[in-house]
Amino acid sequence: MISPLAGPVPMERGKHVQIQSCAAFHGDQIMRRRLLLATPILATPALSQPRAGIRVLVGFAPGGAVDQSVRIAAEAIARRGGPVVIAETRSGALGFLAAAAVARAVPDGTILASAIMGMMSVAPAVPGSQIPLDLDRELTPVCNLAGTPMALIVPGQSPDRSLAELVARARARPGELSYASTGNGSTNQLAAEHFAADAGLRFVHVAYRGGAPAALDVAAGRIDLMFANIAEVIELIRGGQVRGLALAAAKPTSLAPDLPLLTRDYPALDMNNWFGLVGPAGMAPELVEQIGRLFTEAMADPATQPILAARGLDAIAEIGPAFAARIQHDRRRWAAVAAQGNIRAD
Known part of the structure; x- marks a missing residue:
């Protein structure tokens, strides 16, 4: 499996983070595929593998707390010499559009989606919610990023x-x-x-x-x-x-x-409304751990803290199973509230 956790890919003006539109991203996809095909495939993900970056489909409008969390993480990863992280807006349907697109992707860690409490824990807990995919079977919880x-x-x-x-x-x-x-x-x-x-x-x-x-x-x-x-x-x-x-x-x-x-x-x-990342089902546990550490350590970096604080955000370090446990815990909590208040989404 090819790991996205390589060293930085030098971009123009010496930057190692690229936050760009969908159109700009697809312009260099052909070259990126060639690089990936030319890279030897290893049995397990390795931090030393070159070139592959990470796309994060953000299911909410630019400028909001979810979008800001992803972009802050991308910039922090770049400062720390990590791989390119591209934030791509795919907003709509409470983030489910982005999640559904990621669910269809190859589970190699190169594409993730934003995941919020309302999408992963609240919606499944409220009767009548329209959820276009099986969140537990089609997605892999990777890590929590931040909360407000x-x-x-x-x-x-x-x-x-x-x-x-x-x-x-x-x-x-x-x-x-x-x-x-x-x-x-x-x-x-x-x-x-x-x-x-x-x-x-x-x-x-x-x-x-x-x-x-x-x-x-x-x-x-x-x-x-x-x-x-x-x-x-x-x-x-x-x-x-x-x-x-x-x-x-x-x-x-x-x-x-x-x-x-x-x-x-x-x-x-x-x-606390939290914002995390999910990948396709079938991601290797080692890959989840590596990507999770990449993001959570970048968010916990002392240089990142004042940036988060200025936006009312707090870093949350939950990776893989810990993030999955958070999702299920909050789902049970909100299911009890919905039942007590006879709340439905329809």
Whole structure:
């Protein structure tokens, strides 16, 4: 099997990372195939094999937390003298389009896909979810990369200036306050329902077609609250359009270090959205370990930490079986929340 874990392929201006579009990538595929065919095939993957790079199909729009995680990893791998990592946007269907494309690929480690909690753990846990492939049989969990905590936000003009005030108002008006989500069966919905169950509250669910319009309606005061990735709403918090009441995490975030922790009152509400990588089924365990270490060590590099912190991201070092265990653990957790709240995706 040919390993993608070679030394760097020198690019123009001395760079060893190439983040480019799909069209640009395919322009040099013929030469890359020739190089691969000319490389001796070894019985097991080896770090010393030359030339092959790694494509990562990113199932989400450029600029988002998932896309940023992959590109930060690619740049860190280049700094450390690793192989070329190409981030290729293949967005749509909660990341399933990218995953389905990777599931059809040769399991040689040269093509991976982004994998998020909502895709790998939440969707399979919610009845009615449309999943176009068998996640457990057609994909190999390679590694986790990073995570970002969710924040509980309310309108900037909300009368609730603390978590305690929100809980008191919701208890006094059961079933009247509304929360926004990015759709039925979404991570946002399950987070809000998890909070409602633990706090003994009832809310009205209002589903949107994306995080941006949902957060903007919270800012406008049309919705009472929302759980959202802190990285995606931090500018609204800083600008005063929304108020952050609590961080659903076990530790503070550098983006909002003074935000109270929801876990102090509700220990189970540690809700970190993670972003990892998967490959095709049939990847050799040794190859998974090598690629996993390549990415997780790059993310853990001291030079990478301030870059992650500036975006509200934390590195997560889970490789192969550990990442697979995380996926299954979170799937069971969200299945229980969905069952308790009678939540369906359809």
